[in-house]
Amino acid sequence: MKKSKKQNIIIAAVAITIVSAIISYNFSVEQTKQKGLQFGIELEQIQEDVKELQTKFYSEKTKWEEGDISKEDLIKYYDEHLKKFKEIISRYDTLDPPELFKSSVELLKLSSEKQLESDSEFIDWIKTGNNAAKVRSDAQLQESLEYEMLGLVEFYSAKTGIKNYDEPEEFQAPQSGLTKKVLEITETKKMQCDNEFKNQDGEFESDKMEVEWFNCVNEAEKWKIEHLP
Structure with a gap:
């Protein structure tokens, strides 16, 4: 076989290989984009379902307060609410x-x-009138809102920082806002520790309370370390 013919065959083979690689690469990129799109749709639906469930949760309480439904009906609905939420x-x-x-x-x-934990404590308060359950419910609701805010910050930081789905190593998410939020949540957690284990004078009423406060603050610090970017 002549040398020029061999070269043409080699060039053609290389060209075919390159084209195949490009097609394969583009297909992979497209698959990754589709995966990201599908994930976004599914996550949005979950968040919408949570929001809708919570709106209904409090609207049923309003109906009970206004005398439109009985306490028994409210509790029955709330039991179903917990199952749906899970x-x-x-x-x-x-x-x-x-x-x-x-x-x-x-x-x-x-x-x-x-x-969910907040709702469960809230339901216990409705059933028993135990004010401690209401306090726990409020505290857990606050935590829920803080985690949601942090989750949304991370989500939109990632979303706005991505230029190419196929080049994650080049991604640099904005960090300043996320760091600030983590620190704010940590301070809130520490304040909750103070409120729970210290008296109005900022002192401990027992050694046990001091130990529990110390553990609570350590947990807050541990959470901060785990979530700081």
């Missing part, structure tokens, strides 16, 4: 988020779990 929360585990969004999903799931 089902919605389980859907976070079925998501397949791109790597950059995994932390935001974890935080949003944690927010919903705290909301």
Whole structure:
């Protein structure tokens, strides 16, 4: 075979290989984009379902307060509410988020779990009139809102920072806002520790209270270290 003919065959083979690689690459990129799009749709639906469930949760309480439904009907509805909420929360585990969004999903799931705990304590308050349950419910609701805010900050930081789905190593998410929010939440957690374990004079009424306060503050610091960017 002549040398020029061999060269043409080699060039043609290389060209075919390059074209195949480009097609394969573009297909991979498109698949990644579709995966990200599907993930976004599914996550948005979960958050919408949580919001809708919570709106209904409080609207039923209003109906009871206005005498439109009985306490028994309210409690029956709330029992179903908890079941539905658990089902919605389980859907976070079925998501397949791109790597950059995994932390935001974890935080949003944690927010919903705290909301569920808050609802459970709220229902206990409705059933028993135990004010301690109402206090716990309010505290857990605050935690839920803080986790949700942090999750949304991480989500939109990742979303606005991504230029190419196929080049995650080039991604640099904005960090200043996220750092500030983590520090704010940490301080809120520490204040909750003070409120729970110190008296009005800022002192401990027992050694046990001091130990529990110390552990509480350590947990807040641990959370900060785990979530700081």
